Amino acid sequence: MAEITLPPRLEGVEPVRSIRVPASIHYRYTAGEASSKFLREVAKKRLVGQQCPLCKKVYVPPRGCCPTDGVPTVGEVELKDTGTITSFCIVNVPFMQNLMEIPYVGALILLDGSDLPIMHLIQEIPADQVVPGMRVEAVWVPDDEIGPTLESIKYFRPNGEPDAPLETYKEHV
Amino acid sequence: MGEAEVLTAPLVIEYPFSRTTGPVIGAFFTALREGFIVGIKGADGRVIVPPVEYDPETSEELTEIVEVGSAGVVTTWAWVSEPLADQPLDRPFAWALIKLDGADTAFLHAVDTGGDATALTTGARVTARWRAARPDGDTTEDDGVRRFREGHILDIECFEIEGES
Numbered sequence: 001m002a003e004i005t006l007p008p009r010l011e012g013v014e015p016v017r018s019i020r021v022p023a024s025i026h027y028r029y030t031a032g033e034a035s036s037k038f039l040r041e042v043a044k045k046r047l048v049g050q051q052c053p054l055c056k057k058v059y060v061p062p063r064g065c066c067p068t069d070g071v072p073t074v075g076e077v078e079l080k081d082t083g084t085i086t087s088f089c090i091v092n093v094p095f096m097q098n099l100m101e102i103p104y105v106g107a108l109i110l111l112d113g114s115d116l117p118i119m120h121l122i123q124e125i126p127a128d129q130v131v132p133g134m135r136v137e138a139v140w141v142p143d144d145e146i147g148p149t150l151e152s153i154k155y156f157r158p159n160g161e162p163d164a165p166l167e168t169y170k171e172h173v
Numbered sequence: 174m175g176e177a178e179v180l181t182a183p184l185v186i187e188y189p190f191s192r193t194t195g196p197v198i199g200a201f202f203t204a205l206r207e208g209f210i211v212g213i214k215g216a217d218g219r220v221i222v223p224p225v226e227y228d229p230e231t232s233e234e235l236t237e238i239v240e241v242g243s244a245g246v247v248t249t250w251a252w253v254s255e256p257l258a259d260q261p262l263d264r265p266f267a268w269a270l271i272k273l274d275g276a277d278t279a280f281l282h283a284v285d286t287g288g289d290a291t292a293l294t295t296g297a298r299v300t301a302r303w304r305a306a307r308p309d310g311d312t313t314e315d316d317g318v319r320r321f322r323e324g325h326i327l328d329i330e331c332f333e334i335e336g337e338s
Binding site: 009013019023 | 190207236
């Protein structure tokens with residue numbers, strides 16, 4: 001690369017090597033009828049999925065229709081707040097304004113009785129001890145903080161049951 | 174369930190990018206941090222501001238960084254009557270192409286006229302309003318608010334009509 005010549009005032013000055021250029025996009029998210037209903041049930045500490053009348057799969061959070069069969073998911077199924085980790089990721093890079101202490105684990109959790117994993121945090125266990133198949137339970141925020149948001153669940157933690165065999169969740173990995 | 178019962182919430186997607194500048198663009202930002210503006214000499218001797226790494230006509234590598242003035246002439250402009258949140262000013266202002274003294278190309282920045290759309294004309298002379306230099310020894314954590322010059326285009330808060338402040 002050719003040598004750059006600088007004006008006298010820049011000689012010997014510590015050069016700028018990078019610039020911050022954050023980009024942000026501001027949306028207003030509309031949950032739609034199915035998810036709104038789901039979130040209102042979350043505010044009552046209930047996890048209610050919807051079932052496809054054809055393939056019988058249970059979706060949570062529900063989106064109102066079955067992506068496989070293309071029909072409305074009209075049946076409602078209440079689920080327990082326990083499930084199985086199908087896969088996970090150990091986060092070692094701080095972001096979200098350092099809200100979380102690193103390393104932490106984000107996992108896909110297949111709630112018992114559902115067919116679509118939800119993404120949530122795993123806590124109360126060192127990150128390097130999380131494994132696929134681990135059985136977990138929801139830890140809810142205090143009752144007076146519960147609202148129509150999945151943040152009403154603070155995180156999931158191991159519930160002490162033995163790991164689920166791969167056969168029980170391999171379809172959902 | 175009626176439409177009125179559908180939930181909505183703000184959703185902000187943010188990317189905290191940093192970009193490396195290289196020696197040419199880096200010199201531009203270094204100069205801004207030091208409180209002045211530089212361009213680069215093109216193959217035909219024209220001074221291009223902000224500096225570019227390659228000549229726009231001949232594509233050859235450019236190397237001679239030169240200082241230009243912090244004031245210049247508005248060559249064209251567009252009025253912003255309703256500024257957006259991230260724009261440099263929170264009252265109506267102009268985006269203007271400004272040909273700085275000693276430069277042969279115009280560069281884009283905001284011009285503050287106190288909100289008066291009639292105050293600006295093509296050909297008007299404007300001058301940079303600089304953010305303050307970071308005091309020696311100051312190590313205030315950056316919380317996203319630009320207080321001091323740091324090597325960024327907004328080290329120039331904006332331009333203002335010459336002789337009016």
